[in-house]
């Protein structure tokens with residue numbers, strides 16, 4: 001289905017306010033309004049949500065290398081207003097049909113003196129937020145280096161911010177800090193804010209192509225400024241003389257849950273470029289993986305090597321028995337050593353098998369059992385080495401009939417030099433994604449750049465890490481219960497995450513002393529609904545799934561959805577999400593909490609009117625907590641209709657998962 005109405009309505013300058021230096025655009029339902037104003041030649045903009053001021057007058061512009069800055073001395077030479085309304089279908093996703101409906105204001109400025117350069121600023125007003133970007137046309141220069149973007153976001157109110165500091169060696173893999181906006185450091189996006197005026201806000205960017213990522217630096221009390229991640233030589237963005245920036249986005253919601261069901265980031269990306277998507281399959285997967293992280297297996301050749309042909313066959317047998325049709329195998333190739341993760345331009349081979357592993361034998365065996373093998377490329381951030389081998393490495397997977405690859409970039413700098421998030425990294429990740437599409441491979445990036453919605457354009461971009469995932473529980477103090485109650489409102493706003501849930505052995509018997517996953521078992525189930533990904537790992541050692549009654553939920557829960565709703569939510573505290581299966585009439589509910597227990601009643605009015613569903617409920621046993629008998633889960637069933645409400649009781653660090661099976 002594709003319904004499109006496109007209205008192009010060029011208007012005269014004077015049309016809206018009478019003052020040619022003031023231009024205004026509101027969203028289709030008037031939820032948000034952007035006001036552009038040229039004040040003594042200086043471009044500024046401000047944003048309102050209804051009658052609430054969100055951004056006060058905020059500046060715009062650029063500084064360049066060996067060229068005068070562009071920040072003042074402008075006149076308006078053209079103004080255009082357009083409207084757009086389209087409903088498009090996702091190849092896979094958390095919602096099948098997405099409406100892209102906005103009003104756009106485009107203002108072209110020209111310097112009155114000097115080189116008389118032009119720049120166009122495009123503003124889009126959506127009912128769920130606003131976006132702006134710059135288009136700098138080809139004029140005079142053959143190359144132009146951006147040294148600074150001067151866009152500010154001058155928040156009208158202080159508020160509570162959930163943030164991760166920018167420029168850290170482990171990229172986005174930190175716990176979230178909570179502070180007032182007025183105490184922020186330089187932070188990565190998405191940056192989520194609960195404003196003192198009650199609004200939920202998220203700053204991010206969309207369609208990050210051939211540009212540096214934007215971080216946000218606090219430059220005034222509650223004023224933030226774009227801060228572009230530099231190259232090692234200090235340049236921010238190298239261009240051929242013209243450029244289009246990514247969209248700078250601000251999602252604006254009355255309730256925190258509405259940030260999650262906003263599709264503004266996807267709407268600001270280009271439509272799907274892949275004609276044939278039949279080989280792209282959302283899936284659940286087992287892995288020869290958790291065993292390495294808990295120290296049961298090694299990544300490298302050793303007496304406890306994880307990736308051996310016999311282990312792989314054993315895992316394929318488990319996959320077959322458990323009804324899971326994908327298996328990730330890490331450490332199958334040459335190059336792994338006990339020091340593989342050190343920053344040392346480590347040399348991996350992407351075609352040579354580790355001793356004791358036979359890729360052809362394993363993929364043939366997998367095929368016989370209806371299982372697809374997921375390949376693994378750990379680059380160690382030595383991209384010089386990887387890019388020399390990328391065609392051979394991906395070609396090998398294609399030859400083996402494989403369709404999925406996970407790609408790691410462990411290391412604090414790419415090639416021991418560049419930030420993952422600078423323009424160099426942005427271009428690298430895009431190149432790899434396009435290359436993977438050529439070989440009909442879907443991609444799961446670990447140590448990725450942040451998601452800015454590229455899955456719309458390249459639906460082989462399945463999921464990525466980009467936050468502390470489950471593995472942190474295996475070998476560090478781990479993720480506290482509040483972490484998974486926070487990331488749905490922060491990291492997850494950018495796109496799907498390969499969090500790798502599903503640990504049933506909560507206290508990690510076979511792992512390092514004193515490590516556990518800081519949730520109840522029911523919360524592990526709830527994560528499959530709350531933390532969206534089209535690929536979901538069943539991360540535990542498979543023996544913990546065999547004959548476990550709660551495994552039924554992992555078998556049932558889909559990875560591709562018709563629709564998503566958030567029933568209740570408070571950032572960092574709790575969330576209840578429901579999603580409708582794309583291929584049946586069933587709905588699924590996941591609810592999870594931080595360290596605090598919760599009891600709430602949720603209305604089932606999302607179910608189809610008049611229909612009866614069997615609610616298959618997986619709940620925390622009474623009196624347990626994430627650190628006290630966390631594995632006790634109570635499974636019950638009950639017939640319900642859309643007129644009913646259900647009371648949910650969540651233990652400290654707990655959760656509840658429900659399948660509503662239509663009768």
Ligand code: NOJ
Nearest residue numbers: 330378408410446447465
């Ligand atoms: C870190 C990744 O997050 C993890 O999934 C992977 O197993 C290791 N790197 C090894 O590449």
